[in-house]
Amino acid sequence: MITSFTATIRERVQRIETMPAIPAVFLPLLKLLGGSTEEARVDEVVRLISYDGSIAAQCLRMAGSPLFGLVQPPTSIKGAVITLGLRRVETILLTCCLGQAFPAKKWVLDPVVFWRHSLGCAMVCRKFSEKLTNTDREKAYMAGLLHDIGFMVNCLAFSKEFATAMALAFQEEIPLDEAERTTMGFTHCETGQALAEKWKMADDVIEVIAHHHAIERSQKAQPLVALVHLSDLLCRMRGLGYGYYERHKADLISDPAWAILLKDYHDLEGMDLARFTFELDEGVEEIHALVATVFGSAPART
Numbered sequence: 001m002i003t004s005f006t007a008t009i010r011e012r013v014q015r016i017e018t019m020p021a022i023p024a025v026f027l028p029l030l031k032l033l034g035g036s037t038e039e040a041r042v043d044e045v046v047r048l049i050s051y052d053g054s055i056a057a058q059c060l061r062m063a064g065s066p067l068f069g070l071v072q073p074p075t076s077i078k079g080a081v082i083t084l085g086l087r088r089v090e091t092i093l094l095t096c097c098l099g100q101a102f103p104a105k106k107w108v109l110d111p112v113v114f115w116r117h118s119l120g121c122a123m124v125c126r127k128f129s130e131k132l133t134n135t136d137r138e139k140a141y142m143a144g145l146l147h148d149i150g151f152m153v154n155c156l157a158f159s160k161e162f163a164t165a166m167a168l169a170f171q172e173e174i175p176l177d178e179a180e181r182t183t184m185g186f187t188h189c190e191t192g193q194a195l196a197e198k199w200k201m202a203d204d205v206i207e208v209i210a211h212h213h214a215i216e217r218s219q220k221a222q223p224l225v226a227l228v229h230l231s232d233l234l235c236r237m238r239g240l241g242y243g244y245y246e247r248h249k250a251d252l253i254s255d256p257a258w259a260i261l262l263k264d265y266h267d268l269e270g271m272d273l274a275r276f277t278f279e280l281d282e283g284v285e286e287i288h289a290l291v292a293t294v295f296g297s298a299p300a301r302t
């Protein structure tokens, strides 16, 4: 039974004493991204960054990186926000928040690979939703960024079991969720859901975290889950996967998520998918540069 199984995982995650508390600025930040105008957000973001010295330092370091080619790097938080642009700063802020909650020292999954995939998926979700009428782009971005948060839980709380799953996925070149199910009996979707519930994230984001590999189980927010599912596949097809070669390459149009999305968004009918994936390449380069700057390294792309 799925319900009792999920309940067991939830109980295991709740019981883990090392489970991180929600970072102080995380929920205010999520709320901010979901509403306010851009002008109002700048001041609020500057205020949130100022709460935390290490995040502030990270933003200033980013703003001074060669990526932006400034002769005179900004010395204030507001200057950094203006230099980097609001969206970039919000992304850095969220990444730092989650990075603090999950120290990367013992990660089985390379944190650079993880963040490149998560940020890549967030970017694709936003660009995808720009092609559809009446979608909430920031919500799509957020859902993409957080969809695989269960991998962080696995690294922290189930590291041995997860290492076995990763080894199987690498060896057999199969999707990571399939390897998790085979070796652990559960996936990052269940552990991510348990954490998202504990952190009281929005219902539709929890839905994405829980069902992005099994859309048919999604009862609420199915179009958003389908959007993230397709964006996840696109990333894995375009060099922003989980750090290894996956044998099965998906065909987006024949994926059931495409049909689900098509029901609500007729814009998809005329969409030139080849052109869209080509447009993503520019964004992919930026993701590589951003993650390399934040983490100071750039491992092989897979």
Ligand SMILES: [Fe+2]
Binding pocket: 147, 148, 177, 188, 212, 213
């Ligand atoms: Fe996933």
Ligand SMILES: [Fe+2]
Binding pocket: 117, 121, 147, 148, 232
């Ligand atoms: Fe993913």
